[in-house]
Structure formats: structure tokens, C-alpha cells
Amino acid sequence: MHSHTLNSDNRDTIAQALGGDRWIVACLCAAWCGTCASYRAAFDGLAARHPDKHFVWIDIEDQAEVVGDLDVDNFPTLLIQRHDMVTFFGTMLPDPALAERLIQAQVSQSDDELAAQARSSDERRLWQQHCNLRALLRRA
Template sequence: MPTVELTKDNILETVTGSEIVLIDFWAAWCGPCRMFGPLYEKAAERHPDIVFGKVDTEAQPELARAFQITALPTLMAVRDRTMLFSQPGALPPQALEELIEGIRAVVAQDAAEMKDTSRQAPDAAMAD
């Protein structure tokens, strides 16, 4: 899946309507951003079930302020409108893959816990 340009007009819908969203905050003048961009694009192709968003901080300064971005690039992971990860600096390819797998593990663990809780609910109700 190609990356999605995030703006003030679509960011809320994107982070609400997607299970996992990675956001790359970048700017055209940022050398590390230009080096990280192609790696991020390739990761997006390898993981079509994850939304890979990009925020051009020059075009969307209000988003940069809202997310308190102080260094570029900054990579952020969001799930259910909750920030799971935020780190300035370009990640090497292996670290990006490890981050993605870690986020998947958190999501899977949360899903398993929700499933266990829903199974236990009837038993808990009978205990009263």
C-alpha cells in the first residue's frame, strides 16, 4: 500500500479508522528525512495492512505543533488514537521492521486479552 499524505483534514479519520498507523513527520529540506523516505516507502509496500502516513511539516505546521514535533524526521505509531511510539531520527531498515513487529505484538496481545475478557464475562456474572 502506498503511503498516505496526512493533513489536518484527514488525520483524525485516518488514526480513528485504522488499527495501526505509522506517521513519518518530515520536511523536504531535511537530509535525514530524504534518506529515510525511500526506506519508509518500501516498508509500506511490505506491510499493506498498516497505514503509513506522511506529514510534511512545512505544509502542515499545525499538525507538527499538535504532535509536539521538535526534530525531523520523527516516526510515530498510533493505534486507536493512542500513541504507542514516538522517536526522532531516521531508523535503519532492520530497526523499522523490528518496530513494526513490536507494534503487531502489542495489537495481538490486546486482541487476545479482549477475547479472554469477553469469554470470562458470563462466568463472572454467574458468580454473583
């Protein structure tokens, strides 16, 4: 199992898949970014180790109508989500071990713990409003 690359042809299919109960791990990158190009294999490796989660690769320029005004400061940026709750949104070092630990830390928490974290800061409350990948796909 590898990550899926979001494109215009599969957007509806991916949106339907993300509507289920599985965790979503999305990497936001750009085709021109050398770091992203080298990180793709690591991201695919994470996807292979986590077949119970949806891994989605999103080129922020090719999919500008989906990512809209998401504040992507640097690459790679990871977005981790369960249902309609964004549990992480931010730049990561391109180290698969860090991403692995981050994913494990998120999935080890209960829905109640995740919900409490989602409300715990202004930044995290903004993630819920602006970074929900399922909502972004519905609007695109």
C-alpha cells in the same frame, strides 16, 4: 501500497481512514531535510510490506496546524498508534530495519500490554495527551 503524504487536500480523507482499526505509522519530517528525502523510499518500502497498516508522511512545516506543538527534536521522527493509543513517538535512525523491528515489537503486543505501557512513564502519558494523530487531525 505506498505511504500517503498528508496535505490540505486529503486531510479529511486521511482522518477518516485513520478512524478505523488499523495501526497508524506516521513519519514526521521536513522538505528541507536531506535525511528525510532519502528515508522516504525506505518508508514507502515499509508501507508496501505492511498493507494492513496506515503509513502517513507528514511535513511538519507544511502541516504545522496539524502537528502543532509536537516536540520534534530531529528527523525522521516516527509516531506509531493503535486506535487512540500512541505506542511510540520519537526520533529514529533512518534505517528501515530498525523501523521494521519497532513496528513488529508494537504490533506483537496485546491491547492490554500496550495500554499498560502507555501509562508506564510520564513521557508515555504525555504522548497520549499530545501526540494522538487522530486527535490532532480532528483539531486542525
